[in-house]
Structure formats: structure tokens, C-alpha cells
Amino acid sequence: MTSKTLIKGGRIIDPAQGIDQISDLLMVDGLIEEINTSISKPRNAEIFNAEGLIVSPGFIDIHCHLREPGEEYKETIETGTAAAAAGGFTTVCAMPNTQPAMDNQSVVEYVLRKAKETALIRVFPIGAITIGRKGKQLSEMSELADLGVIGFSDDGDPVEDPNIMRQALGYSADLKLPIINHCEVPSLAEGASMNEGWVSNRLGLKGMPASAEEVMVARDISLAELTGGHVHIAHASTRGTIALIESAKATGIKVTCEVTPHHLTLTENAVMGHGKDDFQPLDNNAYDTNAKVNPPLRNKSDVNSMIESLNAGIIDFIATDHAPHSAVDKMTTFQDSSFGISVLETALGSLMTLVDKGQMEVNTLIKKLTSDPATFLGKNIGNLKNGTSGDITIFDPNATWTVDPQNFISKGKNTPLEGALLKGKIKATFFQGIKVY
Template sequence: MRLLLKGGRIIDPSVALDMEGDLLIEEGQIRAIDREIPADEGLEVIDCRQKVILPGLIDIHVHLREPGEEYKETIETGTLAAVAGGFTAVCTMPNTKPPNDCAAVTKFIRDRAREQGHCRVYPVAAITVGQRGKRLTEFADLKEAGAVALSDDGHPVADAFLMRLALEYSRNFNLPIISHAEELALSAGGQMNEGALSTLLGLKGIPKAAEEVAIFRDISLAALTGAPIHIAHVSTKGACEIIRRAKEAGVPVTAETAPHYFSLTEEAVAGYNTLAKVNPPLRTEEDREAIIEALAEGVIDVIATDHAPHSVLEKEVEFAQAACGLIGLETALPLTLRLVRRGIINWLRMAELLSLNPARILSLPGGQLRPGSPADITVIDPELSWRVTPEGLKSRSKNSPFLGWEMKGAAILTLVRGRVAFKR
């Protein structure tokens, strides 16, 4: 297939490129970028005037629920939601049933993604067997089977010595550790952010220290071992400060946050709204503003969705019994574009957060638009207005606190390996 994307605003953060022009795709690769590329016979031309062309978005933190909980999401439906949201690649977390703690499960995910996936799928395997925090998994086998990183996401590795070993061994296999930073002794039984609102609602709170203490420990272990560590779903001002100081000291740490942490606060829980129940919980306005500042300053490197589908069985129940998590693949882009429109970040920085940095941190293909690179491309209409409705979402689950929101901006074309994976 030969495609010519014509007249778009082309953004490539890897070379600080921001220009109006054309982009030529042949045989699944980017062939040329120029101010003007003439169209010849047999070339399909797509008008991209008033549109923005980015390296394909990469989400390094999703839950596709397969194997084991296909009634919530499957690799097929989750990747369809991904391409609809502009994502050309996703990294799926290991807390499936059974968990991805062995080569057989990793291979199953890769095989199913090849058969049914709409975008690239990269498995993140478990750090410990069964995600129970007692014994390390076989890192070499997981790497050979296709794992790109290791995490016990959903469960912290409570044993500091075991986490140290994991970091030391991870360096041998180029498998970055993704930390689910949570001190369970502080968070156990918690339902939302600890504060005046949790007291008013009569819900047990989760203090910010539950996240911050765990982040400090894992960063200290990264400094000790010299191994890189990636901190997942950062939600507090204090966590941003810890990460900032660690980076200034030269510790090999990177971090991500999710759109709900810079778009919502704990007030979304008022009325016992289970759609806004997540872990870590939504925090205060002060924390939300600190997250935004950290994104702009480079303290936080990545925006990842933590896409966590749940059915009505887990969400339409009493708040204390409701599962934590929300879907985010289809709303991440317009929520991030709000920061662009406010002038907090520019298009180049947005492409770093959603594409280039995820690729670099996990050594994935993509993140750039150079000739010869894979034609994983997202074309965005920044002015397209749409409303979030259950019927309009591609995900099998509909557990989004953004239902009913009016959004501005969306992916109108998602190309994976030069092929049209989604067209709006």
C-alpha cells in the first residue's frame, strides 16, 4: 500500500520537527517527508490539511484482561479502543487470570494479538510468580517469549530485598522494572483519597504517604543498584517532588501519570461515584496542579492511560465493594489536548509524552517519523468536537467517569505498519 498524507502539520519530537508538509508511506515504512511531494499514479492521497500528523501514540500501561476476564475486555476489543483513541501500540499489564508470570502466557498474548489485535501489543510480565511477591519469575524465559518490561502492577513488591534483586537482574535482560508504588500497611482497606471529603462520605481514606513512601523506597533501590526504574500512575504532589530530586541526583528513574490525575480530583467521587474509584485514588486540586506542572517541566516523562475495564458487575455496586479502575484509551488524547490549548505544553511535548518517551523507556519501535521508520502514525483533528457516550466507545466495558463530557480533538486516522487500523 502506498499512501501520501498531504498538507498536514507534521510533528516529530525526536528531531524537534514541526512543519507543514507531506508524508509518503510505502511498504509499511515512511519513505519521505517534505514540503511538497508530488502524487503519482497508484498513490492514495489523504487530505490532512488542518490536521496534525504525529508518530503513533504508545500506551505503556493498559489492562486488556485476556486471558481470564474476557467479559470485561479482550485483546481484540481493547486494541480496537486503542486505535480509535489514536494508539498504535499498547503494553498490557500482567495481572490477568492466570497472571503473565511465565513464557506460556506471554506467548499466548503475543499470538492472540497477531491473530486479533488492531495494533501492536507488547506484554509486560510479572516480577514475581503469581504476583505474590515471594519468588522472582524467570526473566530470561519471559524476555525470549516477548516481554518488554516487568511489573507486579496491581500489587506492590513489598519485600525490599526481593525488589533489589529484581532490579539487579533486570539489567541483564534489558527488562525495565515498572513499579506499582503502594505501601499496603498504609493503604489497606482504603476507598479514596484521605482527607475531609473521605471523612464527610464516611469512606476509609488512602493517605498520599502510601504512594510516596513506596516511591522513595524504590527510587532508593534504583540508586543502589544502578538499574532503571519506571514509576507507574503518579498521583501526588509529594511523589512529583521525590522524583524531581531523584532525577537531579542522577538516579535512573522515569515516571508516568494518567489523564484522570490531571483532569479530575477527589470531588469526582462525591455522590459515591464508583466510576471515579481508582488506585491510586484521585487526589486534591493541589495534587492535580502539581501533576500538570511536572508534565510541563519533564519531571513526569509519560502519559499512560492505566486503561482498566470493569463490567457493571464490578462497578454498579456499593462503593466499598466496587473495583478500582477506569477505561481511558479513547479519552486520553482529547484530555491531553486540553493542556495544549491552555499553553501548558506544546505539540512537540505532547508527542514526547504520548509517543517518543514511551518508545525510548521500553526500547520499542516508533516514537518518530524519520524516513525508514515504521509507518505507525496518528492523524489528529484538533477541532473535532464529540461527546463521550457508552454507545460511542469501542471498549467492551464502559466504566468511564468522563461519560457525558464534551470533548474536543480526536484521532481521525490511525496507521499501523502503514495500514489503516482506524478511520473516523
């Protein structure tokens, strides 16, 4: 029996095809069949009324932490992908800092099997660069590539040894897969729990300077040039990082980068508990461990640089760095708290504030969540072309809602946006033609 869904009267935005128009969209048997200004209801079709709503390709997240195997108390593939679907995502890439790490075939096979059994949406694993993510010896990269990992990363930890990074990038060139590095010089960041600046001084917390990130970005760009490999800079957060990437791109070096929703919308002031900038009203106090994240929330100049560079195409796409933690990991002193924010379910609502303030077009925002990450993956997803998978996100750009982490599907309730009023709400997510949210 064929299944049909007709989405009626929505504003369809598909950056891959340059579509932005009020239209109907028909899905048949999990595939996109047709987009047209008026499609009459086929027999037995389910109807979804999308009047006043935006209909876009399902969002793609290149960087999230699903915590399985090993830390299922923080998140599982099942809860993480359900949270992703609630946030409008139909594809997520799972970081390998699990326990054990995804550094060999059996762990990656386990993740793929669990995803097949429990995930609501598509999951692509990312392989570890080094064994145990210890930075000493390369993993079996080509065997992991055979299983379908979309890249390699020791995320959570940087690859400290430049010679290991050189070797990894050499393999990257052969395998045609990116090396995704969490750039942070350990000795410059040691003991630090937030950005180095006036807030860290005021609060008496050790800060990490922008240079901790930039020195390693510069190194990685140099090594990418040397080897011909592709380096992808995870969660870029400083103005200096962007300047390095811009000039490297201009000379043809294979470097790409991503930015998170929080580095586009929050500053270090959030650690101070000060009004969270644009997310009023909030009355959180200083030393909010939910604002502790790595890389840290930076200053206003850095945030402005992120927005400008995303608009200019220097930053390739948005990725969440969804990092769920348990209450125990966060109900500590600021120093002792784990780094990370639960992002999947607030991503759209927080990013839409940029649109609301006129800092970004909604089409650009959708492009950076769909076709641009799809280009990075080299896969035919993130678009609404006829015959592609029926991965669709439908959201109300004007609906407002207050963030209550207790309502999150994610096990991670750790968000600095608790109590914030956001505008932009996911109404439905379809994956392969099936409504998963």
C-alpha cells in the same frame, strides 16, 4: 504490488525530529518514505486529506490492561487494541495481571500468539515480577526477557517485600529492563477506596493518604541506587512522589515515571460528583464508582504538580492505565466497586483540555505520547523518520464531541467522563501503513 498512501496538507508534528510544519507525508509498503512540503501524487497512491488536522507518530501506551487471558468479559486483546487504535495508539504494553498471570513462558507466548492473530496494532507484553503476582518468589525473569517482555510488573499489587524488590532490581540491572512498580504500602491503603482528604471525610469513605504511595517510592529509589537497577514508578499521583523522583534523578539514580490522563485532569472532586472540574457540563452524582481508580484521583495541588512536572521533563511520559471493567464490577457500592477507568478512547480528548487552557504545548503532549515512551522502550518507533514503520495518528485539535461510553469500542464503559464535552478527536490511525481506524 506496492501500497502507497499520501497524507496531504496536514500539520506534521514529530518531536523526535523537531518537525512542526504543514507538509505532505508519503508511506510506501508500510514504511515512511518522505515528508515534504509538496509531494505529487504517485501512481496508485491512496490520498488522505489532512488539511486542518495534526499528523503525528502513532501514540505509544506503556501501561494498559487488556484482560486476556482470563477476564475476556472485561476486554480482549482484540477489543482492547481496537479501542487503542480508535484512541490514536499504535503500540500498547499489556500488563500481566491476567488470569493466569504472565509469570511464565507459556502465558506470555499465548498473549503474543493472540496478539498476532487478533490485534490491530503492536502489543508488547510486560512480565510479572513474581510468581502469581503474590510477591513471594521471582518469576523466570530472564526466560520472559528472551520472549521480548519490555519490563516486569506486579501492577495492581505492589511488591511489598523489600528484599524481593531488591532481587528483582538486581536482575533488572543484568537484563537491562525496568521494574515497573505500583507503589502503595498495603497497610496504609487497606480498606481505602479514594484519596484521603476533605472529600473522603465528607462522603464517609476511608481514604488512602499520599504517604501510602510516597513511602514505597522512596524505598524503591533507595533500592534502585543499591542495586543499579532501573525502577519505573507506575502512575505517579502525588506532589511528594514527584519531589522524590526529581531529587533521585538529580543524583543519577535510574528512576523513571509516568502519569495518566486522569491524574493530569481530574481531582477527587469527581468522586463528589462536583462538575468534574474542567469537564463541563456534567450532572453525575456523588459516589460515582466510575471515578474510583487506583491510585485515587488526588487534590488540585497534586494535579498541578503533575502538569508542571510533565512540562519540566521530571515525568517521563503519559501512560493510560486503561483498566476496563464490566458493568457488574461498577454497579455496586463505592466500597465494593473495582478500581479502574476505561481510558484509551478519551485520552487525547481529555489531554487536549490542557492545551486548550494553555497549560501545555501540543508538541509537548505529542512528545509525551510518542518519542518519550519510545525512548523508554529503547525501540525505533514513535517517530516519522524515513524508513520507520508507518505508524501515524491524525487528529482534529478543534473538533468537539460528547463522551458516550456506549459508543466505546472497548468493552469497558467505565468512565467518569460520561457526558463531558471534549475537544480533540482522532480522525485516522495508521499502523504499518494500514488504516486501522
